[in-house]
Each structure stands twice: as structure tokens, then as C-alpha cells.
Amino acid sequence: MKKEAIKKEFAGKEEFVLSLVAILEKVARAAVKQFLTPQEAQAVFGISRQYLSSLSKMGCFPRYCPSKSVTLYRYDEIEAWLLTRRETGDTKWSDFENEGTSIDDSKI
Numbered sequence: 591m592k593k594e595a596i597k598k599e600f601a602g603k604e605e606f607v608l609s610l611v612a613i614l615e616k617v618a619r620a621a622v623k624q625f626l627t628p629q630e631a632q633a634v635f636g637i638s639r640q641y642l643s644s645l646s647k648m649g650c651f652p653r654y655c656p657s658k659s660v661t662l663y664r665y666d667e668i669e670a671w672l673l674t675r676r677e678t679g680d681t682k683w684s685d686f687e688n689e690g691t692s693i694d695d696s697k698i
Contacts, residue, residue, distance in 0.1 A: 625654065625662040635668055645671070 628639040651667040
């Protein structure tokens with residue numbers, strides 16, 4: 591019964607589902623690896639290969655080059671750098687709640 595409901599839900603969306611499965615497989619494979627290629631890092635973290643290269647040149651995290659044609663990045667170093675980039679908002683939820691309650695009757 592569940593299989594039929596799933597087939598009806600995703601009818602005509604096979605291409606989308608297959609592409610999503612491919613992306614998830616790449617992310618799962620890369621998550622267990624210690625070193626990532628630029629393509630894998632792009633798939634996992636959503637950072638372009640060019641930006642990864644420029645970040646490594648600026649010294650944000652090192653890149654590893656076991657040969658001239660292969661560049662690798664460590665998963666945990668990219669993740670640590672991303673965690674340092676956290677931004678906190680300067681507004682509180684209560685500011686939004688109070689904004690909606692104050693109605694100026696003169697504008698109605």
C-alpha cells in the first residue's frame with residue numbers, strides 16, 4: 591500500500607528524484623572521507639571551487655597537494671572555518687511581535 595502511494599506521489603518526477611539521490615550519495619560518501627576533492631567539497635559545503643582556492647590562498651585553511659594535479663582539502667578544517675563564520679542577528683523575535691501590534695489608526 592505504501593509503495594503505491596509513493597509511486598503516485600512521485601509520478602513524473604523521476605529525473606528530480608534521481609538527481610536528488612545522486613547528490614545525497616555524493617554527500618554521504620564525502621562525509622565519511624577525511625580528505626575531499628574540490629568537487630566533493632563543493633557538493634558538501636556549497637562553496638565554489640574557485641572560492642575554496644582563494645580561501646586557501648588567503649590562509650583560512652590549508653590545501654593538500656599530494657601531486658601537482660591533485661588538490662585535497664580536509665573536511666574538518668573547512669567545517670571549522672565555516673563555524674567561525676557564524677553571524678548572529680541583532681534583532682529579537684519580540685521586536686517582530688511588537689511591530690505587528692502597534693497600529694496607527696490615523697492612517698486608516
